[in-house]
Amino acid sequence: MEKEVTMLNEIILPWLLNHGLKIILIAVAAWILEKVMNRVITNAVRIAVKSGVNLPPEAEKKREDTLIRIFNGAKRIVIITMAFLMILQETGVAIGPILAGAGIVGLAFGFGGQYLIRDIISGLFIILENQYRIGDVININGTGGLVEDISLRMTTMRDLNGTVHHIPHGEIKMVSNLSKRYARVNIDLGVSYSSNLEHVIEVINRTGNELARDPAFRDSIITPPQFLRVDEFADSAIVVKILGDTKPLKQWEIMGEYRKRIKAAFDDEGIEIPFPQRVVHQAGK
Numbered sequence: 001m002e003k004e005v006t007m008l009n010e011i012i013l014p015w016l017l018n019h020g021l022k023i024i025l026i027a028v029a030a031w032i033l034e035k036v037m038n039r040v041i042t043n044a045v046r047i048a049v050k051s052g053v054n055l056p057p058e059a060e061k062k063r064e065d066t067l068i069r070i071f072n073g074a075k076r077i078v079i080i081t082m083a084f085l086m087i088l089q090e091t092g093v094a095i096g097p098i099l100a101g102a103g104i105v106g107l108a109f110g111f112g113g114q115y116l117i118r119d120i121i122s123g124l125f126i127i128l129e130n131q132y133r134i135g136d137v138i139n140i141n142g143t144g145g146l147v148e149d150i151s152l153r154m155t156t157m158r159d160l161n162g163t164v165h166h167i168p169h170g171e172i173k174m175v176s177n178l179s180k181r182y183a184r185v186n187i188d189l190g191v192s193y194s195s196n197l198e199h200v201i202e203v204i205n206r207t208g209n210e211l212a213r214d215p216a217f218r219d220s221i222i223t224p225p226q227f228l229r230v231d232e233f234a235d236s237a238i239v240v241k242i243l244g245d246t247k248p249l250k251q252w253e254i255m256g257e258y259r260k261r262i263k264a265a266f267d268d269e270g271i272e273i274p275f276p277q278r279v280v281h282q283a284g285k
Contacts, residue, residue, distance in 0.1 A: 045155055123152040
C-alpha cells in the first residue's frame with residue numbers, strides 16, 4: 001500500500017500536474033482555436049466574395065457557404081493534426097521519427113498520388129471559377145442531381161431517386177448547371193392542324209400571364225411562359241415552343257403548374273392536343 005502511495009505521489013501526480021495539465025490545455029486551446037477560426041473564416045469569406053453581375057443574393061450565399069465549408073474542413077484537419085502531435089509529445093512519444101516516417105510515406109504516395117493531385121487541382125478551379133455550389137442542381141458527365149457537398153477532392157450529389165453519387169473532380173469532363181442565375185421554362189406543345197394558330201397563341205400567352213400574376217407563383221417567375229414560335233410540323237401535330245424564365249430551381253414547379261393550366265385552358269377553348277393514331281386494316285378471309 002505504501003509503495004502504491006509513493007508511486008502516486010512521486011510519479012503519477014507530478015506527471016498529471018505537468019504533462020496532464022499541458023494535454024488538457026492543448027485540447028482546450030485547439031477547441032478555442034477551432035471556434036475562433038470558424039468565425040474568422042466565415043467573416044473573411046463573406047467580405048472577400050464580391051457580388052457577381054446579375055447574381056441574386058441566394059446564389060451568392062450558396063457560393064459563400066461552399067467556400068466556408070471547404071476552408072473549414074481544411075482548417076479542421078490542420079488543427080487536429082497539430083494538437084494530436086503535441087499531445088503525443090507530452091506523453092513521451094518522440095514525434096521526430098513519426099514526422100520522418102510520414103515524409104517517407106508521403107513521398108511514396110506522391111509517386112502514385114497523381115490522380116489525387118489531379119482531383120485537388122480540378123477542385124480548386126471549380127471553386128475559384130464558381131462553376132457550381134452546394135444547393136445547385138447540376139449534370140456531371142450525364143449524371144444529374146442536387147449538390148450536397150463539395151470538397152477539394154470530390155463532389156457529392158443526390159439524384160431524384162435519392163441515390164448519392166461521389167464524383168472525383170479529376171473525372172469531370174463536362175458540368176451543366178441547371179440553377180445558375182436563372183432557370184428556363186422550355187415546353188414543346190403539339191396542337192391539332194385544324195387549330196386556329198392565332199387563337200392558340202392568345203390562350204398560351206394569357207395562361208402564362210395569369211400564372212405570373214398568381215400570388216402563389218409570381219415570386220418564382222421572372223418572365224411568364226409565352227409563345228415563341230412554331231417549331232415543327234410533326235406527323236400528327238403542329239409543335240409550338242413556349243419559353244419563360246424563373247428563379248433558380250423553380251423551373252420544374254412552374255412547368256408542372258403551367259402544363260396543368262394550359263390543358264384546362266385548351267379544354268375550355270376547344271383546342272385539341274392530338275396524339276399519334278394508327279388505323280389497322282384487317283384483310284378479309
